[in-house]
Amino acid sequence: MRRTLFFLLLAAAVAPGSAVAAPPAAAPSFASEQLTGTLADDNWEPITAADPHGGYVYQAVTGIGAHECDQHNCPGTSILVRASSDGGTTWGPFAFACGIACKNVGWQFDPQLAVASDGTVYAAWLNTFNPGTVLSKSFDHGRTWTTPVTTNGSLTYNDKPILAISLSGKDVYLAFDDKADAYAVASHDYGASFSAPVKTNNDSFTYLAYGGIVAPNGNVYFAETGEGKNGLGPEPVALVGSSDGGQTWKRTILDTSQDPPLCNFKGCYADFFSSQATIASDSTGHLIFAYLLNSAANAPKSLYVRTSTDGINWSARSLVNSRGDSNMPAIAAGPSAGDFRLAWQDDRNGTDAWNTWYARTTNGGALVVHAGTPVEPRIRCALQDRGRVHVPVRGLSRSSRRSCRHELRHLGEGNGIYTGGGTGGSWWARGR
Numbered sequence: 001m002r003r004t005l006f007f008l009l010l011a012a013a014v015a016p017g018s019a020v021a022a023p024p025a026a027a028p029s030f031a032s033e034q035l036t037g038t039l040a041d042d043n044w045e046p047i048t049a050a051d052p053h054g055g056y057v058y059q060a061v062t063g064i065g066a067h068e069c070d071q072h073n074c075p076g077t078s079i080l081v082r083a084s085s086d087g088g089t090t091w092g093p094f095a096f097a098c099g100i101a102c103k104n105v106g107w108q109f110d111p112q113l114a115v116a117s118d119g120t121v122y123a124a125w126l127n128t129f130n131p132g133t134v135l136s137k138s139f140d141h142g143r144t145w146t147t148p149v150t151t152n153g154s155l156t157y158n159d160k161p162i163l164a165i166s167l168s169g170k171d172v173y174l175a176f177d178d179k180a181d182a183y184a185v186a187s188h189d190y191g192a193s194f195s196a197p198v199k200t201n202n203d204s205f206t207y208l209a210y211g212g213i214v215a216p217n218g219n220v221y222f223a224e225t226g227e228g229k230n231g232l233g234p235e236p237v238a239l240v241g242s243s244d245g246g247q248t249w250k251r252t253i254l255d256t257s258q259d260p261p262l263c264n265f266k267g268c269y270a271d272f273f274s275s276q277a278t279i280a281s282d283s284t285g286h287l288i289f290a291y292l293l294n295s296a297a298n299a300p301k302s303l304y305v306r307t308s309t310d311g312i313n314w315s316a317r318s319l320v321n322s323r324g325d326s327n328m329p330a331i332a333a334g335p336s337a338g339d340f341r342l343a344w345q346d347d348r349n350g351t352d353a354w355n356t357w358y359a360r361t362t363n364g365g366a367l368v369v370h371a372g373t374p375v376e377p378r379i380r381c382a383l384q385d386r387g388r389v390h391v392p393v394r395g396l397s398r399s400s401r402r403s404c405r406h407e408l409r410h411l412g413e414g415n416g417i418y419t420g421g422g423t424g425g426s427w428w429a430r431g432r
Contacts, residue, residue, distance in 0.1 A: 036061060037094065043080070049113035049121070052167065057084045058121055058142055060097070060111035068099025075099065077107040079125045083142040097123055097136055097145050112161055116169025122191060124151075124163045124174055132158035133176050135191045151185045153196040158183065164212030164220055173246055175200070175209040175222045182207040182224060186246025200240050200249040204229065207238065211278030211331070216285045219243045219311055223277035223289060225257070231271040234258055237291045239279070241311055254289065254306060254314060259297040261325050273325060275301060280340055282333040286364045287311055288340050290320070290329045300325035303344050307364060318366075320359055324348030338364035 037043050042064035050057045059082055066078045080094035102108070105127045112124040121138040127148065132155065134148035151174055152158055161176040172187040174194075183197040201207055205226030212222040222240045227233070237255040242248060257275035277291035287308045292301040303326040304317040324346035331342045342359040349355065 034091075041066075045109065045111055047111050047113050049115045051115045051119055052117055054119060055085055055087050056115070056119065056141060057088045058082070058113050058115065059084075059091075060113050060123060060125075061094070062109050062111060063094070066096075068096045069103065073103050075102055075105045075108045075127075077109065079108045079111045079123070081111075081113075081121075081123060081138070081142040081145075085141070092142075095143055095145075097125065098127075098134075098148055101145075101147060102127060110159070110161055112163035112174075114163050114165045114169075116165060117167045118169065120169050120190075122163065122165055122169065122172065124161050126159065126161065129157045129159060133161040133174055135163075135172065135174070135187075135194075137191060149191060149194065151194045151197070153185070153194075155183070155197055158197075160208055162209040162212045162222060164214050164222070166214045166218065167216075171214060171218065171220070171245070173212065173214065173220045173222075173242075175212060175224070175240070177206065177208055180206060180229070182209070182240070184222065184240070184242070184246060184249055186220075186242075188245060195246060198246065198249060201226075201251055203236075205236055207236075207240075209240070210276045210329075211280070213279050213281045213287075215281045215287070215311065216283060218245070220246065221279050221281075221287070221311060223279040223291065225275045225277050225291070227271055227274060231269070232259060235260070235275045237275055237277050237293065239289060239311070239314075255291065255293055255304070255317060257293045257301065258295065258299070260294070261298055261300055273301070273327060276327070276329060278329050278331050280331040280333045282337050282339065282364065284337045285309065286338065288331060288342075288361075288364070289314070290331045290342055290344075292326050292329060293317075302326055303329060303346075305342070320344075321346060321357065334360075334362075336362070338362055340364065 036046060043061040044064055045062040046059055048057060048059045061080050063078050063080045065076065066080060067074045067076050078099055079097040081097050082091050082094045084091045108125050108127055110126045114122045121142055124133055124135045126132055127134045131150040131152045133151045135151060136145045136148045138145050155178055158176045158178050161174050164173045170188060170190050172191040173184060175184045182200045184200050185194045185197050187194045206229060207224040207226040209222045209224045214220045220242050224238045224240055226236045226238060235257040236253045237257060239252045239254055241250055260271060260273035263272040275292045279287060279289045281287050289306045291304055293304055294301045302319060303321040304319055306314045306317055308314045326344050326346045329344045331340060333340055340361050343356060345354055345356050347354050
């Protein structure tokens with residue numbers, strides 16, 4: 001449920017001996033990081049979205065202890081949203097997505113953001129587990145928000161939503177789980193109402209979605225990974241898609257990972273480093289599916305991609321990275337056909353020396369891999385990076401968190417790093 005992160009801009013260099021062969025390409029450059037809020041804030045679970053046709057960028061966080069009501073009968077932990085009109089260089093203040101309007105809601109977590117072609121901002125989050133996932137919209141760059149619409153139907157519990165919208169914003173899809181099974185809902189009236197939740201799996205695994213996309217032809221896809229009900233055993237890597245507006249869903253198992261590497265930090269769960277998957281589509285409908293996989297129980301996971309032009313026929317898997325244990329893949333399409341940006345994190349330099357890595361393709365094929373260098377040497381955990389495309393990220397796994405040195409912690413269900421121990425806050429990063 002909780003997720004937080006450092007968005008740190010990294011001075012990147014081409015990585016020698018990268019796992020994917022590709023022609024030489026210029027290394028990306030990144031600006032310095034910016035603190036989200038203040039050091040006194042306890043902001044978790046940051047997520048970003050960029051306007052596809054303008055300079056606006058939006059960021060949502062879960063503000064622990066942030067409440068809009070003096071009497072504390074608003075959510076005690078609230079979703080906050082801020083906007084930048086200059087591509088992330090400067091930012092406006094945070095606004096409550098639903099503070100006073102959500103009186104008597106105990107807490108809010110798991111923000112998701114998307115922006116339609118007309119600039120409308122869509123936000124989804126949890127209003128506790130029941131009703132769970134709700135959707136709201138902003139027509140004024142995140143300053144005010146519509147009354148949230150529930151999506152749970154007859155379900156009394158749901159968690160960990162992933163949001164995907166069509167370019168126009170008319171078609172809105174959400175994937176989430178109810179502890180035991182995976183579900184999806186659809187709206188075809190710009191999020192004003194939703195279909196009843198449709199169960200998308202019929203096997204014995206528990207699935208979580210980590211990425212979703214609506215392709216130009218209207219097909220919708222979610223990238224999910226599963227695990228046994230006891231959290232042990234093989235982990236199917238699945239594509240879940242619908243070609244009829246979400247009435248029916250097809251689950252395709254593209255690969256199977258094994259038990260993840262053990263997590264030996266205090267408070268860590270056995271499935272903390274479980275496999276994850278994500279997906280992106282360019283303007284022509286070319287798809288890239290990125291995911292984590294190991295072939296032996298407790299072995300480090302490698303990062304792979306598969307490509308497709310129709311969402312049905314997929315290429316053989318192609319290795320992107322085999323160094324260390326890969327985690328937290330995030331992918332987005334750039335402004336041109338065939339342009340994809342991929343970021344992930346691994347511990348190739350040691351379990352206390354996580355780093356962010358970046359890869360890009362401009363022809364929908366081979367990825368050129370770049371290394372991210374921490375701005376401050378003392379930061380020894382994974383640092384989440386963004387390229388020019390503002391990639392929505394899901395986190396390290398479905399469990400709790402692990403300690404990393406003294407002040408940095410991975411959040412198990414989140415998309416990055418939480419800073420505790422007085423270091424405070426989340427960070428925003430942007431690159432060219």
